[in-house]
Amino acid sequence: MVARISTTQFYHTSLDAMETHANKLLQIQEQLSSGKRVNRPSDDPVAVSKLHKLNHALNTIDQFVENGRYAKSQLELEDTVLNDATSVLQRARELTIQMMNDTYSxxxxxxxxxxIDQLIKQMVNLANTKNPEKELLFAGLSSNATAAFATTIVADSGGQVDTYYEYVGDDAGARFVQIGFDNDNYLAPNDQGDPSRVRIGDRGDKVFSVNGTTGGTITIDRPNGNTATVDNNVINVLVNLRDWLQSGQQPPPQIADQLYQGITNISQVQAELGGRINRIDSQYDALQNFQLALKDHKKNLEEVDVVKATADFTQTQVALQFAQQAFAKVQQVSLFNYLR
Known part of the structure; x- marks a missing residue:
């Protein structure tokens, strides 16, 4: 049996063909003008979903890079402050050794x-240093407190009271920032072994301690023959040194030893700072490489291949012309034309 094809079906088929080619031609023209293969979700839903994920990953990398810059600036500022603190303690120790000599009256x-009194003031200012955001460097989590070290009154073994300094910052933890991707998204109290996060501050009770431990007290010999138990920090060693010199007496060797321990402790803290700065640089390099790979993948998904698109444009244009010519021929097909 021969199937019958109506004139209407001829028209619809021809119009559908022309519309299909015209839409494809318009799409290719839009791609060439925008330079993008995907201009709307309907162009390639799968590619759009992948592009959203890629953009999210790239934005996250940008944030990690910014975090790394902030962390590095914090650590470099801390390192500068500790260099100044070391200079103060070294000068105080030089004077201590000089004043232990009998030639001085x-x-x-x-x-x-x-x-020494001026050095004390300088050391207090260094211990209470704030960053450009007005946050204390050495107060732990209490970065917005008034001070990391404040004055306190202590009575010695003979009941005589004097003014010293104690750590009043937070003693429970430190601040961290994330500088890279990790597996568990979990922030441990200690950042050792987790290269995705870095500590951006050190507690002053450790940095400026005499023996490198957090908290605690030290016992000092006073020029009046008594002893005093004070907060474990080098500022109090300087206070004791000043009091010995004000009394006109030779400072005891204990003070020179305690200053040396304080200098050694700060040097160890600076070595840890250097390690953290190196971790930031390593993470930055890794993020840059990953970012380049993601951008290349995004480019392949999003950008149009100009050579291929140009060839497709020409091919589609030719197909549209053929469809238009075919439609013109179909318009001439009728029974009356056949009878003539």
């Missing part, structure tokens, strides 16, 4: 006490 020592 009580008046010489009292004059030197004035310089």
């Amino acid at each position: 009580p008046a010489d020592r009292q004059a030197t006490a004035q310089e």
Whole structure:
């Protein structure tokens, strides 16, 4: 049996063909003008979904890079402060050793006490340093507190009271920032072994301690023959040194030893700072490489192949012309034309 094809079906088939070619031609023209293969979700739903994920990953990398810059600036500022603190302690230790010499008179020592007093003020300022955001560097999680070290009154073994300094910052933890991707998205109290996060601050009770431990107290010999138990920090060692010199007496060797321990402790903290800065640089390099790979993948998904698109444009244009010519022929097909 021969199937019958109506004139209407001829028309619809021809119009559908022309519309299909025209839409494809318009799509290719849009791709060539925008330079993108995907201009709307309907162009390639699968590619659009992948592009959303890629954009999210790229934005996350940008945030990690920014976090790394912030962390590095914090650590470099801390390192600068600790260099100054080391200079203060080294100068104080030099003066201590000088004033232990019998050639210096009580008046010489009292004059030197004035310089030590200035060094104390400088050290207090360094211990209470704030970053450009007005956050304390050495107060742990209490970065917005008034101070990391404040004055306190302590009575010695003979009941005589004097003014010293104690750590008043947070003693429970430290601040961290994430600088890279990780597997568990879990922030442990200690960042050792987790290269995706870095500690951006150190507690002052460790940084400026005499023996490198957090918290605790130290016992100092006073010029009046008594002893005092004070907060474990080098500022109190400087206070004790000043008081010995103000009394005109030779400072005891204990003070020089305690200053040396404080200098050694700060050097160890700076070595840890260097390690953290190196981790930030390593993470930055890894993120840059990953970012380049993601951008290349995004380019392949999103950008149009100009050579191929140009060839498709020409091919589709020719197909549209054939469809138009075919439609013109179909319009001439009728029974009356056949009878003529």
